[in-house]
Amino acid sequence: xxxxxxxxxxxxxxxxxxxxxxxxxxxxxxxxxxxxxxxxxxxxxxxxxxxxxxxxxxxxxxxxxxxxxxxxxxxxxxxxxxxxxxxxxxxxxxxxxxxxxxxxxxxxxxxxxxxxxxx
Amino acid sequence: xxxxxxxxxxxxxxxxxxxxxxxxxxxxxxxxxxxxxxxxxxxxxxxxxxxxxxxxxxxxxxxxxxxxxxxxxxxxxxxxxxxxxxxxxxxxxxxxxxxxxxxxxxxxxx
Numbered sequence: 537x538x539x540x541x542x543x544x545x546x547x548x549x550x551x552x553x554x555x556x557x558x559x560x561x562x563x564x565x566x567x568x569x570x571x572x573x574x575x576x577x578x579x580x581x582x583x584x585x586x587x588x589x590x591x592x593x594x595x596x597x598x599x600x601x602x603x604x605x606x607x608x609x610x611x612x613x614x615x616x617x618x619x620x621x622x623x624x625x626x627x628x629x630x631x632x633x634x635x636x637x638x639x640x641x642x643x644x645x646x647x648x649x650x651x652x653x654x655x
Numbered sequence: 656x657x658x659x660x661x662x663x664x665x666x667x668x669x670x671x672x673x674x675x676x677x678x679x680x681x682x683x684x685x686x687x688x689x690x691x692x693x694x695x696x697x698x699x700x701x702x703x704x705x706x707x708x709x710x711x712x713x714x715x716x717x718x719x720x721x722x723x724x725x726x727x728x729x730x731x732x733x734x735x736x737x738x739x740x741x742x743x744x745x746x747x748x749x750x751x752x753x754x755x756x757x758x759x760x761x762x763x764x765x
Binding site: 537569577578579580581584594628643644645646647648649 | 689691697698699700701704744752753754755756757758
């Protein structure tokens with residue numbers, strides 16, 4: 537499976553500031569996903585990021601608040617803008633196994649997550 | 656869109672007993688059903704998955720069953736061990752994105 541890393545692993549930020557989270561994959565992947573996981577909760581999809589096109593956002597998430605970049609097939613960033621305490625959460629990137637499409641299996645793997653605390 | 660419901664939310668079993676977690680989904684077009692295990696402070700890890708052309712899949716102590724007609728699938732863990740304690744998430748995917756259940760916190764008591 538793909539090896540996924542995220543930076544930073546955690547951060548404590550002040551209200552009103554922005555944080556950019558990086559996701560790096562060790563192989564080229566077509567689809568990358570950004571999820572939010574609030575404490576004790578399930579995984580909520582924020583957006584899907586494909587290289588060469590605008591990210592597709594889920595209901596309740598907007599580009600102005602969560603701008604995403606996808607400059608190439610191994611990297612993506614998610615920015616949490618104008619943060620408030622309600623944005624405190626774990627943010628995870630996820631990718632489809634690059635080999636999965638050949639096997640027609642839609643396996644998704646997750647990065648280690650970024651734990652964000654907004655004061 | 657897809658809606659996935661998962662039960663129970665918490666499950667406590669004695670070591671050596673079996674544990675069963677059930678999920679239902681709404682979109683009949685869903686054709687891929689993975690299960691993830693998430694230990695405290697760690698990322699979700701894929702433990703087993705099943706596609707819609709298969710009714711059951713087994714991997715050592717873990718098995719998943721799928722009933723497409725009823726639109727439900729289940730995770731079965733046999734001979735549970737304390738290290739099986741974690742939160743388990745089911746998910747379903749069709750033409751759209753992966754949708755996750757709310758999670759089941761499994762506690763295996765030694």
